[in-house]
């Protein structure tokens with residue numbers, strides 16, 4: 001990061017947070033401000049007001065509560081696919097200053113559901129829809145999702161299968177496309193299971209996807225960066241969904257660094273020999 005830009009945004013935050021310069025001189029508080037501005041702000045906002053309904057506001061919550069939640073998220077006694085990996089990378093000494101920082105910010109005004117904008121690097125996606133994936137990609141997996149009455153079909157690009165087969169890291173052109181279908185339902189609104197044990201697909205609802213591009217990860221915060229992977233959710237019109245932000249995708253896939261951030265790595269490894 002450019003040194004003077006970093007310093008300026010640091011001061012801007014200190015001013016915005018109403019913290020005194022003595023607080024900034026405390027190395028713990030200073031590190032907290034940096035963590036907030038480089039990482040936490042991507043989801044919780046620099047002002048502690050989050051970017052979406054699924055992410056809690058932190059501004060004005062009690063410091064003791066926030067510290068305890070961070071501790072529980074760090075130890076894993078409070079389960080969160082998104083926050084566990086982030087909190088696990090924080091030091092014990094970070095928790096109190098982070099909690100104090102957010103507790104000191106003014107809470108959202110009642111009746112005004114203020115939202116922050118996500119970091120530019122995380123809104124939208126650098127991945128574009130691979131128009132010919134049905135011809136080029138390998139269908140390597142199908143999964144039923146009973147809770148949402150969906151069935152998903154997973155496809156891998158030739159580049160990804162070749163890189164995994166060679167024992168290397170997925171390079172530029174590696175991609176996974178997942179088709180998400182609503183299942184056909186019977187009279188009792190239960191998914192109809194086909195002879196192949198998978199729910200019968202009724203209607204394509206959207207796609208989730210991930211792809212590697214050279215340098216794509218460079219402006220993603222280190223605590224959630226997945227190498228050079230970028231994520232996307234495409235609508236049936238094959239464009240990235242309006243308002244899509246990839247922070248939560250990155251955070252939940254982050255702990256899988258040993259399998260190139262791929263949950264279905266086993267199936268992908270099996271698919272390559274086909």
Ligand code: HEC
Nearest residue numbers: 039040043054055056066069070080082083098247248251
């Ligand atoms: C990728 C998005 C994302 C980032 C980045 C992120 N968080 Fe979170 N955070 C969440 C989500 C989502 C939850 C809700 C977790 C749950 O309960 O499922 C959460 C919950 C929390 C909570 C509990 C709040 C409550 O009301 O109980 C705290 C505290 C917290 N985050 C602090 C932080 C701090 C500090 C950072 C930066 C080091 C950070 N978060 C970075 C998404 C994020």
Ligand code: HEC
Nearest residue numbers: 081176178208209210231232233248249252261262263264
């Ligand atoms: C709470 C954790 C979590 C979050 C958040 C998450 N994923 Fe995943 N993702 C998974 C799991 C688990 C799988 C394995 C298949 C399954 O169970 O759906 C997966 C699989 C995938 C795959 C297939 C390749 C692989 O890793 O196996 C893609 C593509 C994908 N996710 C994209 C996304 C996108 C895009 C987002 C953000 C909109 C996202 N994921 C958010 C947990 C998550």
